[in-house]
Amino acid sequence: MSVNDVRARLRTHLDGARAQLPTARQTLEEATRHSRALLDTLPRPVDRSAEQQAFAEAAVDADRTLRAAFMDTHAEEVYDELTDRRTRHLRLDELATAAAKAFPGLVPTTEQLATERAGPQARKQGHEIDQGIFFSRILRSPRAGTHLLDAMLRPTPRATALLPEFTGTGRVELGxxxxxxxxxxxxxxxxxxxxxxxxxxxxxxxxxxxxxxxxxxxxxxxxxxxxxxxxxxxxxxxxxxxxxxxxxxxxxxxxxxxxxxxxxxxxxxxxxxxxxxxxxxxxxxxxxxxxxxxxxxxxxxxxxxxxxxxxxxxxxxxxxxxxxxxxxxxxxxxxxxxxxxxxxxxxxxxxxxxxxxxxxxxxxxxxxxxxxxxxxxxxxxxxxxxxxxxxxxxxxxxxxxxxxxxxxxxxxxxxxxxxxxxxxxxxxxxxxxxxxxxxxxxxxxxxxxxxxxxx
The missing domain is CATH 3.90.226.10 (2-enoyl-CoA Hydratase; Chain A, domain 1)
Structure with a gap:
């Protein structure tokens, strides 16, 4: 498959990503799974030819364009599903984890992030850029973004657990x-x-x-x-x-x-x-x-x-x-x-x-x-x-x-x-x-x- 083939597939998938949510979810999962399978056939980045690297970059870029189109169309529906119609207050990491499970291909999985975190920044594949696309669209939405900001204003579980100690002693050492x-x-x-x-x-x-x-x-x-x-x-x-x-x-x-x-x-x-x-x-x-x-x-x-x-x-x-x-x-x-x-x-x-x-x-x-x-x-x-x-x-x-x-x-x-x-x-x-x-x-x-x- 060539770079032009990747671009042609993207044009086809974009319509699916903008369709009703069930169809869009399936399109996103299938397209990103196919893209990962193709990338897995390539050598390590340091061993790739110029042509192979160009193909890899085009495939990653196409996936991100697809994710952006999906979120541009469905951000509020996605957020409502993840938060039970805004009745659950998920923090950033909880929201990203839930999205990875409910919408395969939308954001990196916990395992993907853990693998990247094991090495230096320079060796990461940039999975967090996909999180950036996801959160940018959530925050742009007045309804979903406002709810997320509200969720992040809630006290952390750690603080709730330590509150009796602090109110009682007036001192807490947090590291x-x-x-x-x-x-x-x-x-x-x-x-x-x-x-x-x-x-x-x-x-x-x-x-x-x-x-x-x-x-x-x-x-x-x-x-x-x-x-x-x-x-x-x-x-x-x-x-x-x-x-x-x-x-x-x-x-x-x-x-x-x-x-x-x-x-x-x-x-x-x-x-x-x-x-x-x-x-x-x-x-x-x-x-x-x-x-x-x-x-x-x-x-x-x-x-x-x-x-x-x-x-x-x-x-x-x-x-x-x-x-x-x-x-x-x-x-x-x-x-x-x-x-x-x-x-x-x-x-x-x-x-x-x-x-x-x-x-x-x-x-x-x-x-x-x-x-x-x-x-x-x-x-x-x-x-x-x-x-x-x-x-x-x-x-x-x-x-x-x-x-x-x-x-x-x-x-x-x-x-x-x-x-x-x-x-x-x-x-x-x-x-x-x-x-x-x-x-x-x-x-x-x-x-x-x-x-x-x-x-």
Missing amino acids: SVLLERTGAVARLTMCRDDALNAEDEAQVDDMETAVDLALLDPAVEVGLLRGGEMTHPRYRGRRVFSAGINLKALHSGDISLTGFLLRRELGYIHKLIRGVRTDDEPDWRPRTTDKPWVAVVDSFAIGGGAQLLLVFDHVIAAADAYISLPAAQEGIVPGAANFRLTRSAGPRLSRQVILEGKRIFATEPEARLLVDEVHDRVDLDLAVERGVERLRGSAVLANRRMLNLAEESPDDFRRYMGEFALQQAIRIHSSDVLDKVGRFSAASAPTVKGAAPRP
Whole structure:
């Protein structure tokens, strides 16, 4: 079979994928099964001829075109079937697993993903791109996408299990995050001290658990996020906020679309804005429990750390700290920063930061667009306590909720995330990203990107 044959088969299958759901489901399964059988006859990618590689790429591209057409036509029907007409609230990984079973050929199976995860990112076949197609279409749908966002605002089972311990003792050690309650303040301390708080999937899970617990504890009125003291040689004994994504984990294949890139945005970061959803019963009151949040930037907030600052109500920075978003230089999309930064910093500065990698130092005038207060290290702790106390006002919650609604409508966020799901899935499997991350890891550099003292 030639590349032209693949394209001819695709044109035939597209009509079936756009037919009624039973026919479309059968067409998708048969077409992708046939395509896999053909690909299995080819040598390993490194041993293929140019002609064989062109055929393989055409076959994969045809399958993805077919999946996109299927989801463009049937996204809401698919979602309704997987969630029993939106009566079940499935998280990202649960939804993807259910889709793989109910609609063979639509998204990769658990086994396919496990096989890929066993090797480095550069050796993956890009199955997560198919997940990106799936989630992009779900999130584009006002009905299905809104329900998925709602599902992701619910507390995690881990947080629910730990809530009695936290409410009783005021302290939970989560591995990469320490959660402590002092008075009415929930203090989240990121403590990946060996990696400058560079995030991996374990830390995303710890962060979402900590945010859930802080929101669910009725004794907590304000949340505070800060980095702990580091053991990393370059910053030993100093507090560090965050160095962004853990590039070593990305290189090794341990940064996934559902477990990190989408979960981080739709999980704990979105909960910092909207709160946690706890009540299914009809009621006239708000259905989420939200609280004000303060962030403290010691040393730097790079990449994902800078993204976090955009959702906090009050940001305090040390005078020697800086902020940067080098994701475009690394070849990836910096989460929802493209969506949120413009409203804080304006279009020109946003492009300089995201597209050109501009650093913003806390003492520069431009920093006031991103942080509220700047203090010398010796004055920082006192400023933090004053900051959390100010956010305990009785009308803070209602006004915070209205400000967040005015600045970021749920529908705008949903539409952005629909495009992000696809674009980020493509980027993490792009050759330029794999080359950069591979060179970074081979150089035995620190496990973070862009972490360097101020010149």
